[in-house]
Amino acid sequence: MAEYQPGVCNIGANQRRARRLSAVGSFAVAAGIAVAVGVGAVPRLSLWATVPFIFGGFLGAFQDYFQFCVAFGALARYDLSGSGGESGRVGTSEAVRADRRKAAKIILLSAVATVVTAGIGSVAVTAV
Secondary structure, three states: OOOOEEOOOOOOOOHHHHHHHHHHHHHHHHHHHHHHOOOOOHHHHHHHHHHHHHHHHHHHHHHHHHOOOOHHHOOOOOEEHHHHHEEEEEEOOOHHHHHHHHHHHHHHHHHHHHHHHHHHHHHHHHOO
C-alpha cells in the first residue's frame, strides 16, 4: 500500500500510467512535426509547434518518474488509490509548501529539458 509523502510522492500507479501515456503521445506528436519539417512537407517555422509537445512530454515523463503530479501538488491534493492507498487533500501548510516546491522543480526541469531538446532537435532537423 502506498502512502502520501509531502514533496516526495502524491500519485499512485494509475495516475503514473496516465502521465506516462501522455508523455509518449506528446513526444510522438513532436517527432511527427519534426519529421514533416525534415522531409519538407511543412515549413521550417513549424518547428516552433513542437515546443509545447516536447514540454508536455517531459512534464508527463518527470511526473511519472518522480511519482508526483504537478497539478495535485499545486492544488494540495494527492491520489494514491491506484496503488492501494487513499486520495484526498493535503492537511498541513508545511506539506502544501513541500508539494508546491516539488511541483515548481518538476516544471523547471521540464522547461530546461525542453529548451535543450528543442535546440538540439532544431539544429539536427535543419541540418538535414
